[in-house]
Amino acid sequence: xxxxxDIPAPGIRDELDLRIQAYIERGAAPAGxxxxxxxxxxxELFAYQYEHNPAYRRFCRSRRAEPGRLTxxxxxxxxxxxxxxxxTLACEPPEKxxxxxxxxxxxxxxxxxxxHHPHLHLYDASLRAGFAHYFLxxxxxxxxxxxxxxxxxxxxxxxxxxxxxLVDFFGAxxxxxxxxxxxxxxxxxxxxxxxxxxxxEPVALLGTSFAYVHLLDAFEEEGLSFxxxxxxxxxxxxxxxxxxxxxxxxxLRGQFGRRLGxxxxxxxNYYGMTEISTQYYDTTLRGSWQGIENQPRRKAAPAxxxxxxxxxxxxxxxxxxxxxxxxxxxxxNRGSCLAVLAEDIVYLTPPDTHRQDDTQGFVLLGRAxxxxxxxxxxxxxxxxxxxxxxxx
Numbered sequence: 001x002x003x004x005x006d007i008p009a010p011g012i013r014d015e016l017d018l019r020i021q022a023y024i025e026r027g028a029a030p031a032g033x034x035x036x037x038x039x040x041x042x043x044e045l046f047a048y049q050y051e052h053n054p055a056y057r058r059f060c061r062s063r064r065a066e067p068g069r070l071t072x073x074x075x076x077x078x079x080x081x082x083x084x085x086x087x088t089l090a091c092e093p094p095e096k097x098x099x100x101x102x103x104x105x106x107x108x109x110x111x112x113x114x115x116h117h118p119h120l121h122l123y124d125a126s127l128r129a130g131f132a133h134y135f136l137x138x139x140x141x142x143x144x145x146x147x148x149x150x151x152x153x154x155x156x157x158x159x160x161x162x163x164x165x166l167v168d169f170f171g172a173x174x175x176x177x178x179x180x181x182x183x184x185x186x187x188x189x190x191x192x193x194x195x196x197x198x199x200x201e202p203v204a205l206l207g208t209s210f211a212y213v214h215l216l217d218a219f220e221e222e223g224l225s226f227x228x229x230x231x232x233x234x235x236x237x238x239x240x241x242x243x244x245x246x247x248x249x250x251x252l253r254g255q256f257g258r259r260l261g262x263x264x265x266x267x268x269n270y271y272g273m274t275e276i277s278t279q280y281y282d283t284t285l286r287g288s289w290q291g292i293e294n295q296p297r298r299k300a301a302p303a304x305x306x307x308x309x310x311x312x313x314x315x316x317x318x319x320x321x322x323x324x325x326x327x328x329x330x331x332x333n334r335g336s337c338l339a340v341l342a343e344d345i346v347y348l349t350p351p352d353t354h355r356q357d358d359t360q361g362f363v364l365l366g367r368a369x370x371x372x373x374x375x376x377x378x379x380x381x382x383x384x385x386x387x388x389x390x391x392x
Contacts, residue, residue: 016048017121020304020331024125028133028302038306041331042073045338052091055083055387056337062386074308074317078327078339083383084113084275089336092118097335101158103274115158115275118335123277126332127162128169130302134281135204135235135268136170137289142231143174145192147184147207147215150177158274159237163206174203184211186218193226193260202231205260209238209269213247216255227261233285234260234267263288271299271364275340277332278305283361298349298361304331307362309348310341320348325368343368 023041031038047067050057056079060066065077079089085103088094094116103113117123136142144167149157151164167175174192178185196203207215212234219225234256253267265288272279280299287295301307306329309318318324326346329339345368349361 013048016044017119017334020045020334021122021125024122024129024304024332026303028129028300030300031303035303038304038331039073042076042306042329042338043067043070045331045334046070046073046076048334049091049337053089053337055087055089055383058386059383062382073306073329076329076339078341079337079383080341081113081273081275081343084115084336085111086384087387088114088116090116091335092116099161100156101161101274102156104157113274115277115333115336117277120161122332122334123161124165124169126278126302126304126330127165129304130279130281131166131170133302134283134286134300135233135270137286138231141170141172142233143192143196143201143203144171145175145189145203145205146177147179147189147205147211148177149179149182158272159208162272162279166206174201179211184214184218186215189215190219190222190224193228196228196232197226200229202229202233204232205234207236209236209247209249209252212236212252212256216259219259225259225261232260232262232266234262235270236267237270237272265293265295269299271344273342275333275336275342276328276330277334278302278328278330280305280362296349298363300361305329307346307348309346309362312368318347320350323347323365326362326364 020041023037050060050067059079060077063077065075070076083089090097094100096118097116098119099117101115101117144163146163146167148163149160151157151160154160176188176192178189192203205212236252249269253264256262256267257264265284268282268285270279270281280301282297283300284295284297287293308327308329309322309324310316310327311318312325323345324347326342326344327339328342331338333340345365346362347365349363
């Protein structure tokens with residue numbers, strides 16, 4: 001703990017946590033434009049983080065953004081993603097964190113972004129509400145086949161924790177992990193899929209995009225294919241670039257259909273990151289379950305989050321359809337910073353008048369490069385300069 005970091009009073013902190021958790025547990029369906037609860041909670045959470053997160057407070061002061069001056073959640077300063085590698089962005093002493101999730105360090109192993117969680121109640125509430133709404137709207141439990149390591153084997157991985165808690169909350173008998181020391185046990189997966197096919201019980205597969213590539217490669221080499229029972233589904237995360245080759249999302253979903261017999265709309269990609277506490281899902285499965293087919297593929301922002309798309313040069317908000325950097329506002333990210341500027345390019349989609357529960361959607365285009373990446377770099381320079389030169 002630094003000399004300028006005050007430990008928050010338990011009563012105030014716990015009361016705020018409970019109100020955020022209650023807001024999340026109302027459900028993931030995106031709120032209507034008349035919902036003012038998010039804005040009130042966001043400004044209150046900003047005031048809390050301003051007071052108890054010294055590195056963030058210095059950044060906000062450099063921008064003259066202080067509690068009482070802001071009138072909208074859209075004015076809350078967003079921390080650039082890379083700052084989580086350079087600074088300790090925590091509202092409570094890091095050594096008392098219940099969990100510290102760290103980025104993989106694939107770009108630079110010596111620098112890993114860290115997100116300190118004083119507890120995981122809000123993280124769990126977020127993952128439960130989002131998964132149930134977008135991936136499991138039709139049932140309470142299903143056998144979850146996880147193409148990833150167990151949480152105990154990767155204690156600082158938010159992805160491993162996420163999959164593990166999904167098994168805890170939603171896994172029916174037959175749920176299992178199929179990764180051992182980075183070795184994908186594809187023969188075990190094949191045996192479980194053959195059994196599901198034989199008895200007619202739907203299953204759900206969870207994994208990273210390239211775990212599936214390796215699984216499908218093995219199936220192809222062995223001449224294996226399956227027609228999984230109706231109601232089977234698949235969740236993947238991550239991009240589609242690997243060391244061996246590049247594969248498009250469309251190509252991968254096509255292989256899911258040919259090798260596994262899972263319809264395109266029941267193959268759901270989700271987008272998340274270590275530095276926030278919420279996942280964003282494709283809306284296709286829920287739409288198909290509601291009888292809406294051939295819908296455009298997009299992701300939804302659940303009720304306790306908001307998405308802004310900003311011009312990388314000016315920081316001005318972009319209009320629907322205009323590409324820019326994405327800014328996440330996530331009430332579940334109470335322990336660090338609720339506003340995070342990511343290094344991804346997206347565009348917002350107009351509200352869908354046929355679907356009242358999806359008022360805000362977005363399409364993820366990929367990582368920022370070249371000129372677009374300058375917006376992230378400028379924001380990082382600002383927060384680092386504020387912490388070099390400023391006082392608490």
